[in-house]
Amino acid sequence: MKKIILKYTLVVIAAAAAGLVQSCKEDDPTYGTPKVTEFSPAAGGPVGTFVTITGTYFSTTKPTIVKFNGVQAETLETTGTSIVALVPTGATSGKISVTVEGYTGSSATDFAVTAGTPSPAILTFDPASGNGVDGVSVTIKGANFSKTAANNIVKFNGVEADVPTDVTDRSLTVVVPEGATSGKITVEVDGVTGVGTSRSDFSVPSPGVTSFTPKSSIVGSTVVITGTNFSKTASNNTVKFNGVEATVSPDDASTTSLTVTVPAGATTGKISVTVGGQTGTSADDFKIN
Structure with a gap:
C-alpha cells in the first residue's frame, strides 16, 4: 500500500511540475518558435539594405540566426520582438527566416532582393x-x-x-x-x-533661467544669472533685460552661469537668455532701482 501511495504522490508531483513549467513557458515571451510577422522595407531592396524584422519569440540572450532565402545575414540589433539585419551578399529573393536555438520561423511573404546601391x-x-x-x-x-x-x-x-x-x-x-x-x-x-x-529625435535643449543675483540693482551693475544650457562661449549667449541687450562677461561664462552688466535703457522686467536661436526667460522680474 505504501508503494502505491508513494508512486501516486510522485505522479502528482511530476504532473504539477510539468504544469508549472508549461505555465512559465507560456508566460515567457522569449519561449516558442519564432514568428516573423512583417519586415521593413516591405518592398525589399538591394544587398546591404538595412531591414527591420518584426515578430515574436525573438531573443536577446539566445543564439539567433537570420537568413534571407537561406543566406545568413549580419544582425545589428535584437529585441524580443524585432531584429535589425543587413541583406547579405549572395542573397536572392525569398523568405526571411529567424532561428533561435534550433527553432525556425519564416516570413509569409518574400523579401525582394533588387539591384542597386542600398540607402544609408x-x-x-x-x-x-x-x-x-x-x-x-x-x-x-x-x-x-x-x-x-x-x-x-x-x-x-x-x-x-x-x-x-x-x-x-x-x-x-x-x-x-x-x-x-x-x-x-x-x-x-x-x-x-x-x-x-534616425528613429529618435536629437535634442537641442533650450536655455533656462532659474535665478539671478541680485534681484534688483542699477544700470551698469553686475548680475550673475544661473540656469541651464547656456553656452560656455560668452558671445554665443544673448542676454536681455526686458528686451534690452546686455554685455556678457567673457571671463565668467559657463553652461550654468553667466555674469552680465545691466545695460543702459533697461527697465524692470524679465531677463532672457538666447542660445542658438532658442530662448529661456526668467520667471521673476529684475527690478531697476
Whole structure:
C-alpha cells in the first residue's frame, strides 16, 4: 500500500511540475518558435539594405540566426520582438527566416532582393543632445554611409552639418550645426536614392533661467544669472533685460552661469537668455532701482 501511495504522490508531483513549467513557458515571451510577422522595407531592396524584422519569440540572450532565402545575414540589433539585419551578399529573393536555438520561423511573404546601391541607415547616435553653438560632436552609427566624407550629407532637423570626420561605411562623426533644433538626424549619400533617418529625435535643449543675483540693482551693475544650457562661449549667449541687450562677461561664462552688466535703457522686467536661436526667460522680474 505504501508503494502505491508513494508512486501516486510522485505522479502528482511530476504532473504539477510539468504544469508549472508549461505555465512559465507560456508566460515567457522569449519561449516558442519564432514568428516573423512583417519586415521593413516591405518592398525589399538591394544587398546591404538595412531591414527591420518584426515578430515574436525573438531573443536577446539566445543564439539567433537570420537568413534571407537561406543566406545568413549580419544582425545589428535584437529585441524580443524585432531584429535589425543587413541583406547579405549572395542573397536572392525569398523568405526571411529567424532561428533561435534550433527553432525556425519564416516570413509569409518574400523579401525582394533588387539591384542597386542600398540607402544609408541610422541605427544609433551619441550623445543624444547638444547645442550647435558649442561645437558638440555626435557619432552616428548605422550602415551604407560613404567612406568618402564629402559624399555624406548630414542634417539635424533639416539644418545641414559640416562635412563629417572619422568616416567609415558604418560610422560618421559630425558637429551639430549652429541653428539646429530638436528633431530627426538624416544622412544622405551623394548619388544614392533614399535617406537614412534616425528613429529618435536629437535634442537641442533650450536655455533656462532659474535665478539671478541680485534681484534688483542699477544700470551698469553686475548680475550673475544661473540656469541651464547656456553656452560656455560668452558671445554665443544673448542676454536681455526686458528686451534690452546686455554685455556678457567673457571671463565668467559657463553652461550654468553667466555674469552680465545691466545695460543702459533697461527697465524692470524679465531677463532672457538666447542660445542658438532658442530662448529661456526668467520667471521673476529684475527690478531697476
